[in-house]
Amino acid sequence: MAMVIMLIVESERDILDKLQPHRNLKELLIDGYRGEIFPNWLGLGLSCCSNITKLSVVRCKNCCELPSLGQLLSLQELIICELDGLERIGCEFYKNDKSIQQETPFQALRRLLLGGMHRWREWRVPDEFDCFPKLERLLIVDCPVLTGDLPAYLPALEELVIGGCEELACSLPRAPKLRQLLVTGDYLPDSLQYLQIAMCPKLTFSEQLQHKSLMEILVYKCDSLTSFALGALPSLRVLQISECPGLVSMPALRLAAPHLEELCVEKCQEMEPFGEDCLPSSLTTLRIYDCQKLERWITSNGLQTEGLIHLFLIEWNEVKSFPREGCLPASLQSLQLYDFANLETLDCKGLQHLTSLQTLAIEDYPKLENITQENLPASIPKLRFEGECPLRRKLEEMNDPRIQFET
Template sequence: MGKKFLFVLDDVWNENYITWDVLRCPFKFGMHGSRIIVTTRNEGVASMMGTLPTHHLLLMSEEDCLLIFSKHAFKNADVSANPTLEVIGKQIVKKCKGLPLAAKSLGGLLCSTLNIDEWEKILESDIWELPDKESTILPALWLSYYYLPQHLKRCFAYCSIFPKGYVFERSELVLLWLAEDLLQSKNKKIVEEVGEEYFDNLISRSFFQHSSTGFNCFTMHDLISDLAKFVSGEFCLRLEEDDNSFNILTKTRHLSYMRNCCNGFEKFEALQEARYLRSFLPLQRVQLWSERFQMLDKVLHDLLPTLRCLRVLNLSRYDIRQLPNSISNLKHLRYLNLSWTSIEKLPDTMCTLYSLQTLLLSHCEALAHLPTNLGRLTNLRHLDIGDIGGTNLEKMPPQIGKLKDLQMLSDFVLDKPNARNDILELKELKHLHGTLRISGLQNIVYAVDALEANMREKKSLTHLILEFGGYTEDSQKDREVLNNLQPHSNLKELTIDSYRGTRFPGWLGDHSSSNLVHLDIAKCTNCCFLPPLGHLPSLRELHIDELNGVVSIGPEFYGNDAIIKPFKSLQILEFKNMRRWQEWSYVGDNKEGGAFPSLSRLHLEDCPKLMGILPLDYFPMLQSLTVLNANIESLTMSQGSICPKMSSLKMYDCWNFVCFPDGGLHAPNLTAIDIDGYTNLRSLPEHMDTLLRSLESISIGLCPELESFPEGGLPPELKSLNIRSCKNSLQTECNGDYKNSPLSKS
């Protein structure tokens, strides 16, 4: 109401005027001068929605199109070194007619070859003159597909199962390709690595593109999606949100649909004709944390078991409590996804699905046991039974070590009566990749049994989580157990949780851990000293939480080596819940960055006994400093020094904090200061107007002794000033002119 707005609707295809009119109604009450911009590739949509003449975007200039083409075609070579190819490339770009996707896809196609004959073949291809029935597909995209190797053509065609705009993950698609037997093993690579290679190849040729929704998320351009649907023909069928029924054909092999639009049995009845269906794949565009959907018993118990050729069955996020015993009819099943379901028990008959390669059971909170005969599924390669905090399983099934091809096992649980046998089973799982969580380590009776896990030989693990848990009276046993679980030197991430030993093993901090990038140590309450983590040259993130036995952190933390510069790669350092920690000693020459030359974020939380000063000179690259509930008395800087990168400073409940650095805090890029709960603080940093010229926000609370701003007044860029519960009400002594400052307008 009365607000001025700019609203952009990008890539609209809906031609329903009534729907548009409903959406538009609230915007009629905005301030005059507001605008709605609609982009579309459909002239009918533009006519229906527009109140002004349609603005037709010009095609990209030939010069800019050539830049895009060259970026992708010559990324590993010098353009000027190939004058003939440069000439041919210009001619190819002319045929792209100013469409950037066309230039990008052909550049990706040709980047793998610098052979003149191959380039000329593309230029002179008959595909540039498509017959009328194929005119909806851009010739350049046709060419990109036509010259794909046959194995990539099959993998790309399968992707027509995804609706337009659907976001998928690399690992998700590779497992589906694996189940459909689309991956060809070669050399010594495992098939999953081959699948990732295929995926990267399709990215480089612009068939996939990164999605803004996540680092490892991808999507297909609408025109690429049209191409996939065309080349897959009648073999792939996807039911969109506005479809009323399945048009199932006997040729249909792969089916996808949106979960929220298929609730009744009548939508699935036609599946009875699809006797050779291989993929049953419900999808969801936006996945809420714990959202569940209903599946009719008639579909689950009567229909699905009759689809005997199924290879992919996804039942994730359905409110399913048990599977029918007739699931054993699906002898060809290779991929079964039951994650985020209410499943309580898996039927024993499932253990006759001998072709099963992937079983996904993550976030199945009601599942406490796996089938006793799971070890019979000798082709199983991926078993995900985890959650963010671990699994709810109470124990592992016997003879799980028979799954010798297992590549991914999210969690391994050691229960008390069978811990020794379980650890022997873990020894047999030699090919594990990715992340493994081992919980219940306190249940190991004899520390020597931990050697049987053979962790040093599991060279493909990248993330290892070791959880002890529970109370133990034998801290020496825990120490020996952890020592015997030394991982392979390839490990990138390590978490140690609830360890009850008094010291950490020697391998944590020596050359065998040199590739560690991320380390979490939590709830190790008996440890009095930290290991020499400064020796880890690759360590970028270090999180230490609830080590209540640590009173002092000194030279042992950095490593007693005058040659090795400690923590040379560390960027993030967090200490939390260190209830007895009193002293932090710094080492090294502060002129060279001390022990933390690369640290960008320092977080101290709930360390109530930590006393002394925090010397900023030891953190020359610091961008963010957060201190919550610590006894820090002051921040210090040597005269003339500067914090060039610092942008955020937050300090709460530092009751004994007295002062900022003498002479002021020189941080030219600091934009926000937030301080709260300073009993003894009397003044803010000196010379804020000159040393903190980028400061935009100041928030001050519960500082009863604070009386005034420093001489010189407020920084010139200040936009927000919040003062609360400061009983001596600050008096500003501002000599500067703030009439034109951002603060004067707020």
Template sequence: MAFVGEAFLSAAVEVLLNRIISCEFQDFFHSKKLDFLPLRKLRITLLSLQAVLNDAEERQITNPAVKEWLDELTQAVFDAEDLLDEINTEALRCKLEANSLSQSTTDQTLLLSNCWSLTELPEDIGNLVNLQHLDNSGTRLNKMPKQIATLQNLQTLSTFVISKPQDGLMVGELKNFPRLQGKLSILKLQNVVDPSEAFQANLKNREQIDELALEWDCGTTEDTQTERLVLEQLQPPANLKKLTIKCYGGTSFPNWLGDPAFDNMVHLRISGCDHCWSLPPLGRLVSLKELYISDMKLVKTVDTEFYGSTSPSFQPFPSLVILSFEGMLGWEEWNMIGGTVIEFPSLSDLSLKNCPKLKGTLPTNCPYPIDFELSGCPLLFAMVCPELKESNLHSSIELQSTSNILNLTISGVTSPASLRDGLPTTLKYLTLRNCKKLEFLPHETLNNYTSLKELTIFNSCHSLTSFTLGCLPVLESLSISGCKNLKSISIAENSSPSLSLLQWLSIRSCPELDSFPAGGLLIPNLTTLAMSSCDKLNSLPVPINTLAPLQTLSIQNLPNLESFAQEGLPIRLRSFTVWSRGSFLTTTIGEWGLQKLTCLSSLRIGGDEILNAFMRMKMPLLPTSLVSLSICNSFGIKCLDGKWLQHLTSLEKLEIQCFRQLEFLPEEGLPSTLSVLTIWKCPSLEVSCSNGGKNWPKISHIPCIIINKEVII
């Protein structure tokens, strides 16, 4: 149910905020006697973005235009990063120039983290003779100057870029950093043409280093044997904890990868090694907890070599918790050891993505519950569900025999398939995504799933015409979206105990859904109800006022809904979204009892008819508890009447979006408590609210104004 876009942006904004308040950044502005006003405005902008992102998840669920908004916002954040990188680079250049005058410095740390636009370091960096820590993780350096090899006091070097021989800096010059420790990433290893250079680096004796990313540029392999010898000589120290190998061009891995001497290694990632035919014996790594293998297109079989031994007394992967395979385009078979050996005794998270040729067996004897994601593996899924209609495959496995799967996600199944043989009854969370031709679980088997708490069906199971509530005994959350042929929601006999557990019900984009049971659905503990884009639906599942615990309610685009909340809304409601193109709701707005909802803090309303009805009311309809108000989707309103807003003494955020003709804000002005005003896709209003426009005097007191994702104050 959640989305990652806003989480990433929020983290990026946090990084930017930290950078502009850093001492180095402030010192640079002081040294150049620069105006701090733009810097303060940038900080306000970033703070405003954080405020906007707080509600992004709900917008993404209810408004299809939000993805575009998040994409544009992401680009804006990247642009801000680039600007700060340029300033940071200039500050570094000035710092090094100053150091060049004295040929010495007392500086010990140079921090260049996340300087994405920085591609080179100054040639005179060697003048920082006392430098101990150089952190340039997250940069895109193409080369390093020769002088960096003279920094013998260096202890931390996050990235080491290998230049071509004629350019100077070589991997062998790592020997010039006798005190090097911590994290080390060696990039552009394709420039190492002489394996003796790698031998001179003597990494295996660098016991202070506990983390080694070894990276070649993908698609640059010219000599697979040379790359094999280079990786052989880059054997890391035995106490290594984390290792990444990316785009290695050899046809096999050296013997040290999988050596049980690496008994401290907990994290391993191998990706883009297109020339390798097999996997190393990683099962010997006794402390390995996380293993990620991706984009190895020539690997066809994963067998006993992967586990490290066929001895009945040998235990492979004793500590592995997370195992992920992705983009293994040539992988066909996954062979298990068999017998009494448990291949993955500690596994809790298994992910198989985009392995189109994989068929055969799966781990079935894991002793602990696991989360399992299966995506883009059509042949494997065909054998998980043998009812595949268009397949002539005869070998099969039964996913239900893997009886300890806790969380299962199945996505991207494009062929006709069925879940008729069932799924593990231990499941707690089941997600079906983009599996249009998949047949859902048979009705008569649903009561067997006594652990299933969350069920999500997204753009899947188009053959499903009816869903029966109450058959899944402990279901707490049900989300159905894009189920194109779903016509009805029914209720099972003697379902009261199970319905009392249901807390979340979301039904979206089911155009054929037209009915609920005549008596409604008695769901006494429901806290979230979302209904949208069900064109034929004429009634809600239950009289809204009977849902006393309800806290979140979203009703959108239900054009045939005949009545709504004539008895009032639940008194505990905290968030309410209502939008429709029709006028059916406007006759009962006064009966909703909004002004009595003292817990309501977030309201989102849309559509000309509903908005006009609010503005026509002679008495205030909205509760003074509102903190956030969003009004949207108007085609005809040209002017807002502000009388219905003036009493909102707690309102902090106002969003106006998708008003095609709106030009004038209320003559009375907007509530004085506003801290953020957002205007989006309102062409006439955007002009009049710009600095100097006719609406500017009405909004200039608001600390933060955002117009089309741009902070103007």
């Protein structure tokens, strides 16, 4: 029986080897090939394959190695599915020493689908290869034992789909044109604690991000991001969202991240006010930097987040008097105000109830000329001013040792 199977395999390999395509062929499908090795003409960059734009290799269950498909210079779409014997994609996928041409691997490829390969464990992308320069769409689905790597840099990538790859634990490619990211299943490894999503100007999220081990998330320069949906993140301690000008809504962090300790929102001009259920009671540090709608809301309605210890407010350009009475939580120990370009009055009524306050620092306040009381509230142990201050002479006349000036 074994000999018969070998004869069948050898026969199929010989047959496919002789089925060398015409040089004008545009699309090629190899389905159900039972040989172990693909024919030489497929991976040597021969003229017979020079015009192939779409190649599908499916259900070739005995094949354990791919040919040098990177040398198909016209190839725009590549589909590789259900190769049950494939365990590794290595250097041979990109170039072959016997190839007639040695061009940039996959120089015309725009769409790549790798799926249904249950034994595929490793995808090696050598650093010396500048491959996939035009790849726009990458789909990796139903490859449950794949562990990595992915290509490090895909300059043209617009869509990335990863699904059913439970063991995959590696960095996502750097993709400056990425506009759609879909990750399903348990793609994020159980051990992942830090996630950074940066400089993806066309990126949007269609599903909730949730993972039990994530402790820190940083989202930076995602211009098209309008909402950032978070699922259950019980371990999340730090969330930073920076320079996302289109971001409108903040998730209900009290429910999604009940143990969040630090929240930073920077340069998100369209961010709507925090709802009643937004900020968790565990939050100890809040930083709001140049967010006009949040600035207006906090100034008018106050920030009643009991348990908050450190508050940093930076580049608030509309406020003329701050803080009004009842604006800030009594639990504050540190309050730092930076770059209030139009602040004219320091309202001490809003400071009197801050009985836990240890540090109050004010920096860059070119129009600050007034203070609402002749003496600082007793609750303030130290008031530190940095930079030039029109109010300085009046403060010096108080002769209060708690007031400090730093240049």
